[in-house]
Amino acid sequence: MMQLYYSPTSPFSRKVRVVSRELARDKQINEILIDPWTDAALRTLNPLSKVPTLILEDGMAVFESAVICDYLDQLARSSNPKSGVIPNDGAERLSALKWQALADGMMAATGRLFADSKRAETDRSEFVMERQAYAIQSGIDAILDGLAQLRTEEPHIGTWSVLIALYYVDFRWPDRRFDIPVRVRDWMAIMSERESLAETIFHLPHFDDDQKSIA
Structure with a gap:
């Protein structure tokens, strides 16, 4: 196994x-x-x-x-x-991998911004934090514009990656610091009914120092 x-x-x-x-x-x-x-x-x-x-x-x-x-x-x-979940070839494959790349970048930016927000103000770089925040919101805007490409039937790797990136933004910023449009949230709600998402929901682990687990 x-x-x-x-x-x-x-x-x-x-x-x-x-x-x-x-x-x-x-x-x-x-x-x-x-x-x-x-x-x-x-x-x-x-x-x-x-x-x-x-x-x-x-x-x-x-x-x-x-x-x-x-x-x-x-x-x-x-x-x-x-x-x-990864199309074999052609434009469909490239599109799916492109969405995965966008989502992975959003995930990395979200994690980095969250980690930096926990640092003392003297140890932060406002420029870097603003850059990460801009990447996250720009990614959300791109998802809204391309939502039709993220199919709900037979979803591909790009679809799953984008969903998880959006849920990760909500997990790290429950105060909804970032603007996820209603149309995108409606799409997220439809997809959230999948068993694979319900079984893997984000949560803090039972370690001595929860705040370290920001990967």
């Missing part, structure tokens, strides 16, 4: 966990909750000491969410060529 090291606050972990369920691969994966900031064993598996990290049955470590999702997609297609 494969092993997935993850944090429940990590949007990249959640993306992999959602995709594994959508591809019906989750029964082949043992999910292991860890604190990537303190778990020394993780560094022996992944030199970056980051989540998610997937350990294959042969012991190979695979990391970075896009790479793990690509592997799981290929694994699913090997048994059913019509399954998968």
Whole structure:
């Protein structure tokens, strides 16, 4: 059985966990909750000491969410060529990967902004924080403009990535600091009924220092 090291606050972990369920691969994966900031064993598996990290049955470590999702997609297609969340080729594939890239950038910006907001004011860079905030809101605006490309039937990797990025913004900024338009929230509500999202909801882990888990 494969092993997935993850944090429940990590949007990249959640993306992999959602995709594994959508591809019906989750029964082949043992999910292991860890604190990537303190778990020394993780560094022996992944030199970056980051989540998610997937350990294959042969012991190979695979990391970075896009790479793990690509592997799981290929694994699913090997048994059913019509399954998968990454389109095979052409403009559809490029569009799906583009949306994934946008969402991954939003996730990174959200995590960085949240981490910086917890620093003492003397240790912050207002320029960097404004840049991260601008990236998040610009990403949301782009999602509104391209919402028709994020299909609700047979959603692709871009769809899942965008959803998780939006939910991560809400998780880190429950005061709704960022403006997610009503039309986008309605779309999120429709998609939230999927079991894969309900089973992987963001929450603080039960570690001694919750605030460290900002991956």
